[in-house]
Amino acid sequence: MKKANADLFNRASKIVRESVVAARGIVQPNRQVRNGWELLATSVDVLSPAAAPLPLPVADKVGADMDTRFDNRTLDLRKPERRAIFHIRSLVESAVRGYLGGQAFLEVHTPKLAGAGAEGGATLFQTDYFGRRAYLSQSPQLYKQMLMSTGLDRVFEIAPAFRAEPSDTVRHVTEFTSFDGEVAWIERQEDVFAFLEGAVDQAIQRVRVDGKAELELLQASPERPKVPFKRLAYREALEILRGGGKRVRDGDDIDTEGEKLLGQSMAKEGHAMYFLTGYPAAIKPFYVMADADDPQYSYSFDLEYKGDEMASGGQREHRYDQLLQRMKEKGLNVENFDFYLKAFRYGMPPHGGWGFGLDRFVQKLLDLPNIREAILFPRDRTRLIP
RNA sequence: GCCCCGGUGGUCUAGCGGUCUAUGAUCCCGGCCUGUCGAGCCGGGUGCUCGGGUUCGAAUCCCGACCGGGGCGCCA
Numbered sequence: 001m002k003k004a005n006a007d008l009f010n011r012a013s014k015i016v017r018e019s020v021v022a023a024r025g026i027v028q029p030n031r032q033v034r035n036g037w038e039l040l041a042t043s044v045d046v047l048s049p050a051a052a053p054l055p056l057p058v059a060d061k062v063g064a065d066m067d068t069r070f071d072n073r074t075l076d077l078r079k080p081e082r083r084a085i086f087h088i089r090s091l092v093e094s095a096v097r098g099y100l101g102g103q104a105f106l107e108v109h110t111p112k113l114a115g116a117g118a119e120g121g122a123t124l125f126q127t128d129y130f131g132r133r134a135y136l137s138q139s140p141q142l143y144k145q146m147l148m149s150t151g152l153d154r155v156f157e158i159a160p161a162f163r164a165e166p167s168d169t170v171r172h173v174t175e176f177t178s179f180d181g182e183v184a185w186i187e188r189q190e191d192v193f194a195f196l197e198g199a200v201d202q203a204i205q206r207v208r209v210d211g212k213a214e215l216e217l218l219q220a221s222p223e224r225p226k227v228p229f230k231r232l233a234y235r236e237a238l239e240i241l242r243g244g245g246k247r248v249r250d251g252d253d254i255d256t257e258g259e260k261l262l263g264q265s266m267a268k269e270g271h272a273m274y275f276l277t278g279y280p281a282a283i284k285p286f287y288v289m290a291d292a293d294d295p296q297y298s299y300s301f302d303l304e305y306k307g308d309e310m311a312s313g314g315q316r317e318h319r320y321d322q323l324l325q326r327m328k329e330k331g332l333n334v335e336n337f338d339f340y341l342k343a344f345r346y347g348m349p350p351h352g353g354w355g356f357g358l359d360r361f362v363q364k365l366l367d368l369p370n371i372r373e374a375i376l377f378p379r380d381r382t383r384l385i386p
Numbered sequence: 387g388c389c390c391c392g393g394u395g396g397u398c399u400a401g402c403g404g405u406c407u408a409u410g411a412u413c414c415c416g417g418c419c420u421g422u423c424g425a426g427c428c429g430g431g432u433g434c435u436c437g438g439g440u441u442c443g444a445a446u447c448c449c450g451a452c453c454g455g456g457g458c459g460c461c462a
Contacts, residue, residue: 016414017413030422032422033422033423034422034423038421052396052413052415053397053413054397054413055396055397056397057396057397057398057424058424060397060412060424062397062399062413064398065397065398065454066454066455067455068397123460123461139462161462165459165461166387166460167459168455168456169457169459169461171461171462172460172462176462177462178462256458256460257458309461312461356462357461357462358462359462360462382453382454
C-alpha cells in the first residue's frame with residue numbers, strides 16, 4: 001500500500017482502532033502473512049469511526065476485568081476467542097435439537113409469565129400484570145408435565161428461566177437458559193436417562209467435529225464421556241464421602257464440597273459425567289415420585305459433570321391422590337395449583353424428565369472460569385445492563 | 387444472607403505513612419521507521435472510588451458507604 005500510494009498509507013495509519021472501514025484492492029497470496037494472503041488496498045473508506053480511547057482493549061496486550069468487559073460487551077465480543085464460545089453454544093443447541101427431533105420429540109414453548117411458581121415463592125421474581133401479581137417463570141416444570149396428559153408424549157424446550165436467588169458464584173446467574181425434556185409412558189426412571197444421555201453425547205460429538213477451530217482458539221478439548229454414563233446411587237455416594245473422611249448422615253443433601261469430592265472420585269474411574277440417583281424424597285420437590293420399595297427415597301437424579309450439577313430430573317408422581325398428598329406435605333397451597341392438578345384429574349400417563357442448565361454445560365464443556373462467559377449479556381444479582 | 391479479598395490515568399498494573407509534582411505497559415496525540423508484526427523507535431497527554439477520622443504529613447493507617455472478585459448456602 002505504501003509504495004503504491006503514500007497518501008493513502010498516511011490516511012490509513014491515522015484511522016482509530018476498531019473503526020469500521022471498507023477497503024478495496026487486490027487480494028494476493030503472501031507466505032509471510034499468517035492467513036496466507038494480503039489485500040493490496042487501492043482505497044480505504046471509514047464507514048464508521050471508533051471513538052477514542054476505547055473503554056476496553058480489543059487488540060492490545062493488556063487485559064480487562066470481567067466487569068469492564070461486560071459493561072462494554074459488544075467490544076469484548078470483537079475478540080475471536082469470545083465469539084468462539086457462542087459458536088460452540090450454538091452447535092450444542094443445534095445438536096440437541098437434531099438428536100431429540102430424531103427421537104420423536106416436539107420442541108415446545110411454555111409461558112414465562114406465570115401466576116404461580118413451581119417450587120415455592122422464595123426465588124420468584126415478582127412483577128405487575130395489569131394490577132395483578134405475576135411471576136417470571138423459574139422453570140417450565142408444571143407446564144411440560146401438563147403436556148404429558150395431552151398426547152404430546154415427548155417434548156423439550158430451550159428457554160430462559162429466572163431465579164431471584166441472591167447467589168454470587170461462578171455458576172449462578174438470575175436468568176439462565178434451561179434445556180428441559182419430558183417423556184410420557186415411561187416404565188421407570190431409567191427410561192429418561194437414554195434421551196438426556198443421547199442429547200448430551202451428541203452435543204459433545206458435534207462440538208468436537210464441527211467446532212474444531214473454535215476449540216483450538218479456546219484451548220479446550222472436551223472428552224466424550226462413556227455412554228451409558230455411570231450411575232451412582234445416593235447411598236453409594238454417601239459411602240464414598242464417608243470413605244473420604246466426610247461426615248454425612250442418611251438423608252442429608254450433598255453439599256458443594258461433597259459434590260466436588262464425588263466428582264474427583266468418579267473422574268478417577270474415568271467418569272467425567274455421571275448420574276447421581278435415588279435422592280431422599282424429603283429434599284426433593286413435591287412432583288418427584290417416591291421409591292415404591294422405600295418411600296424415604298425417590299426416583300430422582302442429578303447429572304453431574306466435572307464436579308458441577310448440570311441437570312436434575314426423575315420420574316414424576318402421576319397419580320392424582322399421591323400428588324395431592326405430597327403437595328400438602330410440602331406445605332403448598334393446593335388451590336393455587338388447580339390449573340396444574342387438572343391435568344392429572346382426567347388421566348395422566350407415567351412420565352419423567354429433566355431440567356438441564358445449558359449455560360452451565362457450555363461453561364464446563366469449555367472449562368470457562370465463570371458461567372457469565374457462556375452468556376452474551378449475563379444477568380446477575382447486580383447486573384441488569386447491558 | 388454470611389465469610390474472605392480488593393478498588394491507582396480510557397484499560398491493566400507497581401507502590402502500602404514523608405524519598406510520589408506516583409511505576410511500567412497499553413491507549414490517545416505528534417514525529418520517525420517499516421515487508422509482517424496484537425511490529426519497532428522518539429517526544430507528549432491522561433490517574434490514587436466517595437465521605438469522615440488518625441497524623442506535623444495519607445494513594446499508603448482506621449471507620450463507614452458504594453462498587454467489584456472469590457467462597458458458602460441454594461440450585462441449572
